[in-house]
Amino acid sequence: MEAVVEAEGLEKVYGETVALSGASLSVERGEIFALIGPNGAGKTTLVRALTGTTEPDSGTARVLEESPDAVDRNRLGVLPQAFSPPARLAARELLTYYAGLYDDARDPDEVLADVGLADAGGTWYEDLSGGQQRRVCVGATLVNDPEVLFLDEPTTGIDPAGRRTVWRLIEELASAGTTVVLTTHDMAEAERLADRVGLLADGALVARGTPDALVREHGGSSRLRIETDADTGAFRGLEYPTERPARNRQRSDRSETDGTVVVRNVEPTEIAAVVDYLEDRDLAYSGLSWSEPGLEEVYLELADETERDRTVAPTNRSEGSDGGRGSDDDSRTDDELPPAGETA
Amino acid sequence: MTRVERVRAETSAGWRSFVRRRTAVFFTFFFPVILIVIFGALVQTDPTGGGLFAEPAAYYVPGYLAVVVLFTPLSRMGSEVARHREGNRFEKLATTPLSRAEWLLAQTVVNAVIIGLASVLILALVVALTGAEIVFSPLLLPYVLVGVVCFCAVGAMLGSYTDSQDGAVAASNAIGLPLLFLSETFVPLEQLPGWFGPFVELSPLTYFARGVRAATIPGSDIPTIAGVDPALSNLAVLAVVAVVFFGLGARSIPRTD
Numbered sequence: 001m002e003a004v005v006e007a008e009g010l011e012k013v014y015g016e017t018v019a020l021s022g023a024s025l026s027v028e029r030g031e032i033f034a035l036i037g038p039n040g041a042g043k044t045t046l047v048r049a050l051t052g053t054t055e056p057d058s059g060t061a062r063v064l065e066e067s068p069d070a071v072d073r074n075r076l077g078v079l080p081q082a083f084s085p086p087a088r089l090a091a092r093e094l095l096t097y098y099a100g101l102y103d104d105a106r107d108p109d110e111v112l113a114d115v116g117l118a119d120a121g122g123t124w125y126e127d128l129s130g131g132q133q134r135r136v137c138v139g140a141t142l143v144n145d146p147e148v149l150f151l152d153e154p155t156t157g158i159d160p161a162g163r164r165t166v167w168r169l170i171e172e173l174a175s176a177g178t179t180v181v182l183t184t185h186d187m188a189e190a191e192r193l194a195d196r197v198g199l200l201a202d203g204a205l206v207a208r209g210t211p212d213a214l215v216r217e218h219g220g221s222s223r224l225r226i227e228t229d230a231d232t233g234a235f236r237g238l239e240y241p242t243e244r245p246a247r248n249r250q251r252s253d254r255s256e257t258d259g260t261v262v263v264r265n266v267e268p269t270e271i272a273a274v275v276d277y278l279e280d281r282d283l284a285y286s287g288l289s290w291s292e293p294g295l296e297e298v299y300l301e302l303a304d305e306t307e308r309d310r311t312v313a314p315t316n317r318s319e320g321s322d323g324g325r326g327s328d329d330d331s332r333t334d335d336e337l338p339p340a341g342e343t344a
Numbered sequence: 345m346t347r348v349e350r351v352r353a354e355t356s357a358g359w360r361s362f363v364r365r366r367t368a369v370f371f372t373f374f375f376p377v378i379l380i381v382i383f384g385a386l387v388q389t390d391p392t393g394g395g396l397f398a399e400p401a402a403y404y405v406p407g408y409l410a411v412v413v414l415f416t417p418l419s420r421m422g423s424e425v426a427r428h429r430e431g432n433r434f435e436k437l438a439t440t441p442l443s444r445a446e447w448l449l450a451q452t453v454v455n456a457v458i459i460g461l462a463s464v465l466i467l468a469l470v471v472a473l474t475g476a477e478i479v480f481s482p483l484l485l486p487y488v489l490v491g492v493v494c495f496c497a498v499g500a501m502l503g504s505y506t507d508s509q510d511g512a513v514a515a516s517n518a519i520g521l522p523l524l525f526l527s528e529t530f531v532p533l534e535q536l537p538g539w540f541g542p543f544v545e546l547s548p549l550t551y552f553a554r555g556v557r558a559a560t561i562p563g564s565d566i567p568t569i570a571g572v573d574p575a576l577s578n579l580a581v582l583a584v585v586a587v588v589f590f591g592l593g594a595r596s597i598p599r600t601d
Contacts, residue, residue, distance in 0.1 A: 088360070102441060
């Protein structure tokens with residue numbers, strides 16, 4: 001396959017902040033490549049280095065076999081993060097304006113229809129909702145029918161229906177041969193759209209692969225969440241690894257026993273056995289939910305290692321404690337209980 | 345799509361954006377009008393009485409024109425660049441075929457139309473309210489255009505090197521006000537300390553004021569430059585400065601943050 005976007009060892013430092021520290025990737029024609037990673041991981045800087053709007057300190061980047069600042073702009077479509085076009089132009093005027101900057105452009109009304117805004121063409125940008133505004137911005141990247149699309153958080157602020165419109169559009173473009181590099185914080189978006197995902201942490205791609213491969217490698221096991229106030233010790237008789245999510249223990253006004261208990265490695269057919277266990281012991285629960293691991297678990301597994309390194313207080317580190325985990329995401333655990341038969 | 349069509353698209357968007365900011369439109373024209381009313385009609389000039397406004401009314405025509413030729417591009421361009429930076433618009437434009445010079449040219453065209461209209465209003469008001477006797481030389485048009493090119497470029501630099509719209513407007517005022525009064529516009533060179541003379545020569549607005557004066561007041565004692573008619577030679581100097589500033593202004597426009 002032909003590599004359309006390539007980066008090798010990109011480094012970029014702003015003052016004392018390392019934005020990129022050896023980022024490398026290769027994206028093939030017609031592929032959708034999603035960059036995920038925590039805030040400040042270097043996603044936007046990487047996109048800028050690939051689009052020629054920032055000069056890396058070292059390393060090489062190539063887009064359509066050219067250096068990013070030499071590639072024909074007519075072949076690129078770029079949606080910058082937090083992009084805000086002139087506010088007092090109507091949606092159609094904005095697309096006409098951006099179309100006018102390219103050698104060959106699509107009909108702005110067609111593009112408006114593509115992004116689901118056929119009825120809003122006459123509305124000033126500032127009078128559109130936040131989600132509609134973002135869709136106009138996505139439309140502005142499509143007016144030149146680009147071969148390579150760079151979308152920095154394309155669906156931020158868009159409602160679920162609008163997001164699906166944009167997703168369908170991106171999928172259609174990729175099917176027609178457009179190469180797409182996008183950044184997102186929405187794991188469902190990455191999982192749905194991306195042929196491959198790259199996880200950036202501290203300026204480097206720490207993992208990349210198809211969503212399935214990443215989940216297999218880093219996602220861990222299935223989770224059965226039990227909403228219960230029962231004491232954690234009550235679950236030691238289960239033959240599955242059992243965890244209490246970190247959030248339960250972070251708030252001092254909560255007791256040790258409220259919240260959620262997560263039981264791992266339970267197959268769907270085995271859920272009944274867990275329910276029987278709860279009922280045999282009169283353990284009250286208000287809900288059960290079962291899930292396969294997804295990209296979110298991969299993200300939390302890999303990105304949080306970096307986040308923890310940044311946020312854990314030195315005293316906690318020296319004590320070997322995990323108490324400094326800053327996030328209150330309830331899918332991480334710091335209170336792992338051993339399977340039955342092992343000493344807690 | 346040719347360069348002309350790209351500039352046309354950018355100009356059209358810039359013009360529409362401007363005319364839809366009604367307060368900006370109002371004050372763009374109100375500012376020079378109020379200045380003429382205050383200085384021309386209320387304070388009035390006094391050719392025989394000495395003081396700040398001791399010259400004939402026609403002497404101050406370049407000064408009134410300079411108000412819009414200098415201030416409007418400085419503040420508008422400074423704000424426009426800052427607005428583009430805040431909205432990541434330059435990052436978007438850097439990934440289109442539009443070059444920074446084309447963007448600046450388009451914005452200059454928008455400013456030229458606005459300032460051209462304001463200049464016509466000013467000339468009419470000056471004649472009507474102050475009784476200034478001037479010749480409507482065709483050279484007024486190139487002077488206004490070249491002046492707009494020059495100061496749009498300076499405004500672009502101010503917007504690029506300041507970090508906000510507020511900063512750009514403050515910087516344009518800080519630079520514009522001294523230039524306006526110390527470039528032989530309202531205050532003759534004789535009323536300034538002798539040591540200040542070389543600084544006056546460094547101001548591009550000086551060549552605008554001298555040239556417009558030479559073009560609009562027949563027989564005025566504006567010195568020639570290299571033996572060339574002052575109405576043309578001052579325009580040539582201003583044009584050279586404008587070309588240099590345009591290049592610097594275009595280079596200063598950021599590509600990302």
